[in-house]
Amino acid sequence: MAFDLEHHQVPTNGIMLHVVQCGLPAGPLVVLLHGFPEFWYGWRHQIPALAAAGFRVWAPDQRGYNLSSKPPRVADYTIDTLGADILGLLEAAGREKATVIGHDWGAAVAWWLAAHHPERLRRVAILNVPHPAVLRQALRQMPRQLLKSWYIFFFQLPWLPEKLFRRRQFRFGRGALRGTSRPGTFTSEDLHRYTEAWAQPGTLTGMLNWYRAAFRRHRLGKQAMKNISIPVRILWGKQDAFLEPELAQLSLPLCEQGELLYFGDATHWLHQEEPAAVNMLLLEFMQADKPASAV
Structure with missing residues (x-):
């Protein structure tokens, strides 16, 4: 069954967050967090695959991005x-619990939710971002990862x-997507959609402020170091240009119910390369x- 995007x-x-919603209103809630x-x-x-399986899908533009609010x-x-x-989105949906699936920075938010509010989540799926404790340690002790993370400091x-980022019609952003993914992953139409999103007033500063806030203010507390108690499935493209693949394996001991599946030929953008x-x-x-009646 096909559903319209709302x-x-x-x-x-x-x-205010712009949220694309899809699927049966009464279906189990799945929140997809981009990076x-x-x-x-x-x-x-x-989105359409999860909706067709009976889930209610919410995919927000996170704060600072595209059509969502961009605090200064x-x-x-x-x-x-x-x-x-x-x-707050779970409250707005009237749901006690949801499954959260995150990629890149969206995965970092999913890790945080799993560590601090496991009672609000059924399970989490993580795409190509390690547990925050693992990443923090890698930046201190793994020269290869520190080299890959040069852009964080820039x-x-x-x-x-x-x-x-803005120069020559967002050539930097378009080049970064195409240059770190498998050929054909991002079509010209896809990149047009991305440049439209980046051109929204305040978006470039909003999305870069995620990195600035993490660098300046984030402190890894004891609660974030605790094991994740809810089910976690980590999916990881081994050809990631930004993160070492062993960081996924190092994250598993921090998950009481953790699973890891590698994609040998996929990059950081595995959900778009191997949908x-x-x-x-x-x-x-x-x-x-x-739901039992799902297609």
Whole structure:
């Protein structure tokens, strides 16, 4: 069964998030969290598949991105605040629990939710981002990862990253997507959609402020170091240009019910390169939540 994409502005945590919704209103809620430099469209291959399986899918533009609110301060983008945005979406949906699936920065928010509010989640699926404790340690002790993370330090500069990103019709952003993915992953139409999102007023600073807030203010507390008690499935493209594949394996001991599946030929953008396989693994992982009457 095919469902239309519904575009809504949803109030949460003192701001408004643009949320694409799809599927049966009464279906189990799945929240899809994109990363940098994407927006809800990054889940275009997953939204219809999950909706057709009987789930109610919410895919927000997270704060600072595309059509969502873009608070001006770096302090408005701490991980606690980003997590509170998603808890507010659960309240707006009238749901006690949801499954959260995150990629890149969206996966970092999913890790935070799993560590701090496991009572609100059924399970989490993580795409190509390690547990925050593992990443923090890797940046201190793994030279290869520190080298791959050079851009994090560049993004701390004021205005210059925005200027570079905006030059020549967002050539930097388009080149980053195509240059770190398998050929054909991002079509010209896809990149047009991305440049439209990046051109929204305040978006470049909003999405870069995620990195600035993490660098300046994030402190890994004891609660974040605790094991994740709810079921976790980690999917990881081994050809990731930004993160070492062993970080996924190092994250498993911090998950009491953790699973890891590698994609040997996929990159950081595995859900767009291998949509059929990723969708199958996500649906298999959520089988216990699927309604009996689902197609």
